[in-house]
Amino acid sequence: MPQMGNMCGYAVTVEVEPSNARHQSAKPDAQKEYMRYLAAVPGPKIVIVKDLDKPFIGSFWGEVNANMHKAMGCVGTITDGCVRDTDEMTNAGIKALARHTCVGHAYSTPVRWGIELEVFGCKVRHGDLIHADKHGFMAIDEEDQKNLLAAVRFMDENECNNLLCFSRNAAGLPLDEFVEEYARRGTQFKKDAERFFESLNQ
Template identity: 40%
Template sequence: MPFASSGETPVTSFAAPLDPSILEALARYDTPTICNAMEIVAPERRLIGFTTKPLVCPFPQLPPMVGYARTVTIRSVLKSSLPADEQAKRRIDYYEYVGTGFGPRISVIQDIDGPDVGYGAFWGEVQSNVHKALGCLGVITDGSIRDVPQWAPGFQALAGSIGPSHAWVHAESFGVEVRVAGMTVRSDDLIHADSHGAIVIPHELAEKVPEAAELCGRREAPILEIARSKDFSLEKLKDALRRSAEIH
């Protein structure tokens, strides 16, 4: 079971995963396009559900990742108060949480060190390889990462910073609601992310998003066509905008 530190309540997981074909369809689009599509299917979420602060992406060439969130809070300035045997048990509990449930999975980690966020890196050569082996596609964190040249191949990272030390870094809680770079995430939320950032896609809306993404592309096509044309003119742009607005 997910561990929650004092005062926090684990969030109930969704009962069943989505059809894998839906995740495959979502992965065909970059995250800005998914954000555009979400504006169509859920206009009430236009100001919520996505990262709003810049994150470092050391591997921008990697394709978009789509997976279910594994949520964690960490801190590194203060040493864990738990005895060594309890720390070891919690580490195993954490890995069981990350490595179980439906997948693929994405680790979403909030650094709760306040003004010292990113002081120590939870992520590096070891954790990236371990989490990849546990079925994770990557990590989204406002904390720091390190060991970039030794990072697990194909394991994506969006991080608040890059730093050299892990200091006293340890997991405080997992399976609880977190907020990373302006994006609020619960355990098992569906996440779409690439080098631009990340967005939460509500499970009940996921099947509608690829079709909306296609609609966005069709609406942009006439505008891009004239904007890239040697015969561009303001009148032709006006016509393209009119034709775009008529596409449904």
């Protein structure tokens, strides 16, 4: 749902298998236990859902689950399966990155949670920092989170100072001069980045 913008939060993970009715009888308390798992994790949270069905036949997500998860501090979901009730999910404030939409939820009982999953070819662990937008998502493990904010701020300033401001104000500059100056600034951009990241390792 790209109209809702970016989302950022910490991963909580769950597997579902909507085609399999046996999970409800085998784990009658699964929903409550899963909710207790959610409650024990500080937010903001992004729910990473692995759908075990291939092909997909049902959705873990809909109006009810969206509102329940929102009440428990979740801001969105990334699922390699389906979503439904997309208008209602939007109204609840739950953002979604999903492979498909579908018409029903089938048996949406949580199967396993708090485990490492792979969705869209990316491995995600409980507690990973997630950033997602209309282009896709990134999962950042704990050891890489320490200097992340400083690095993001630096690279944004580095791009603006060395490249973007020049390009945006280059109207009327002869193209051969633009090429030479842009190359010089590109070299400076790389040097500044190398210097910054070397300083983090000292």
